[in-house]
Amino acid sequence: MLADTGGYNGDHQRLTKLSENMRAKSRINNPLLATRIMSAAQAAALIKPGATVGMSGFTGSGYPKAVPAALAERMKASPFKINVLTGASTAPELDGLLAAVDGIATRLPFQSDPICRQRINDGHIDYIDCHLSEVSQYVWSGFFGKLNVAVIEVSAIREDGLLIPSSSIGNNKTWLEQAEHIILEVNYQQNLRMEGMHDIYYGTALPPQRKPIMLTEAGQRIGEQYLRCDLNKVIAVVETDSADRNTAFKAPDDDSRRIAEHILNFFERxxxxxxxxxxxxxxQSGVGNIPNAVLEALDSGPYKNLSAYTEVIQDGMLTMLKSGTLTMASATAFSLSPAGIAEFNANIELYRDKIILRQQDISNHPEVARRLGVIATNGMIEADIYGNVNSTHIMGTxxxxxxGGSGDFARNGYLSIFMSPSTAKQGHISAIVPMVSHVDNTEHDVKVIVTEQGLADLRGLSPRQRALTIIDNCAHPDFREALHDYFARACASGRGMHTPHLLNEALSWHERYESSGSMRSGRK
Known part of the structure; x- marks a missing residue:
């Protein structure tokens, strides 16, 4: 799978180097597709300006490494743009390079690259932020127009033309089915012993032809091990030998440990x-250091025989699978640190029987999340006193x-838990505010909010009851008094007692931060 080469080294122009050993044993076993092997530059030349391109990749795994780089070089010489659709975030070799040459017109459904983010916020890229479970359906329905090209990384091509997937599935099934043309990147760094770990379901359909997805356990297989591919649509095959992006997770800090402790105490109750x-x-666990701290705490607790139905396999889940805390994990991709990659490769026979990788319209499917009763744990930027959560926008804009997938699971899971440290920017920003500057998950879908200060269980509470519970349990002491003052004056205003607000002050904390650098009253 995922050999560790030290991660992305900052050299956007690095060349793909194919070893003599790789040349001696090709992974392209289909005779027809073997005739379509070409360089990344030749393949990139087949993508027309203005094309809509479905790229593989999800959280820095299984994305094409060579064609995007060659495409960026071509754009640098003769500027043009394409529309880029993926499973989720990719890596600097894809999002970063294309954004740096101003080569992306429209991007969806999720990204995490700093250059791409800056281009979006500068207005140079039209960004469509989608629930991950819905992207495939949108493409099948034609909401984004025609999909011209799919660029998909695979581990190998079988003699019969079936594709052995790599370290993520994402939207690859849909891209292969919907694209007019297909470019395959065969990556020799992907571990062939992953074969058999994937489960591709071909039973989905658009309304009114839909049938129930008969998945009743996280570890259940309902599909096929390989991706189908219309060989007549394949216009290029590119060989690569490049590792996935791998990012080391930080050791849990005190705030992360306290958040994890609050969640485990809640589970016990x-x-x-x-x-x-x-x-x-x-x-279901979101990606990052706090979710990994929760997984670490679960592994050190009294739990055994747990299961995961999530998007991403992180380091913490490997640890839990190895210890027996977790018996099975279903996801659509890996997101491992260098140490996690080494552990996976060293013990792949153990993990292959305990991990299933599915396409994301199944891994994130609302019907399945509701049926299984998923416990969803995701990060947030801020929450307001009534339980609305902002997961995406800094200061609202x-x-x-x-x-990502947080909304898929928050609305449909049995429990939806959102977590964050109570402050940011050295204490100048409160994660608990009178009104969020942008709403991603409404108060109707948010069941639990957790910070290092405590946990607010919002189930069965009216808006005013939620406000007091969130302020008392989750707000940092430096902001708690101001929040109580706002709520008391809103209640006394006579403007409506169901969800009291002072409209002229509701976003004043954000305005204060924008003008003075702090949400603290009176600070300059």
Whole structure:
């Protein structure tokens, strides 16, 4: 799979180097496709200006490495733009390079590259922030127009033309089916022993032809091991030998550990109340250091025989699978640190029986999340006193990354937990505010909010009850008094007691930060 070469080294012009050993044993076993092998530059020349291109990749794994770089070089010499659709975030070799040469006109559904983010916020890229579960349906329905080209990374091509997927599935099934033309990148760094880990389901359909997805357990297989491909649509095959992006996770800090402790204490109370079994329910975990801290805490707790139905396999899940805390993990991609990659490759026989990679319209499917009763844990930028969550926008206008899959699971899971440190920017920003500057997950979908200060269980509470619970349990002490003052004056205003607000002050905390650099009253 995912050999560790030290990660992306900052050299955007690095060349793909194919080893003599790789040349001796080709992974392109179909005779027809073997005749279509060409260089990345030759393949990139087949993509026309203005094309809509479906690229593989999800959270820095399984994305094409060579064709995007060659495409960026071509754009640098003769500027033009394309529309880029992926599974989720990719890496600097794709999003970063194309954004740096101003080569992206429209981007969806999720990104995390700093150059791409800056281009979006400068207005140079039209960004469509979508629920990840819906992208495939949107493309099938023609909402984004015709998909001209699919550029898909695979581990190998079988003699019969079936494709062995690499370290992510994402939207690859849809791209292969919908694209007029296909370019395949065969990456020799991907571990061939992943074969058999994937589960591609070909039973989806558009309304009114839909049938129930008969998936009742996280570890259940309902599809096929390989991606189907119309060989007549393949216009190029490019050989690569490049590692996935791999980012080291930070060790959990004190805030992350406290957040994890609050969540585990909550689980214990739910078990005692009979609302959760001792094996909990399938876990969905967002990506990052706080979710990994929660996974680490679960692994050190009394839990055994847990399962995960999520988007991404992170380091913490490998640890849990190895220890037996987790018996099965279903996802659509890996997102591992260099240490996690080494661990996976060293023990792949163990993990292959415990991990299933699915396409994202199944890994994130609302029907399945509701049926399995998923426990969703995701990060947030801010929450307001009534439980609305902003996961995407800084100060209401500047895109961070995107909503990703959090909404898929928050609305449809059994429990939706959002977590964040209570402050940011050295204490100048409060994560708990009178009104969020942008809403991604409404108060109707948010069940639990957690900061290092405490946990607010919002189930069964009216808006005013939620406000006091969130302020008292989650707000940092430096902002708690101001939040109580705002809420008390809103209640006394007579403007409506169901969800009291002072409209002229609701976003004043954000305005204060924009003008003075701090949400703290009176600070300059």
């Amino acid at each position: 739910e078990i005692e109340a009979g609302r959760l079994p001792k094996t909990l329910l399938p876990i 500047r895109m961070m990354n995107g909503i």
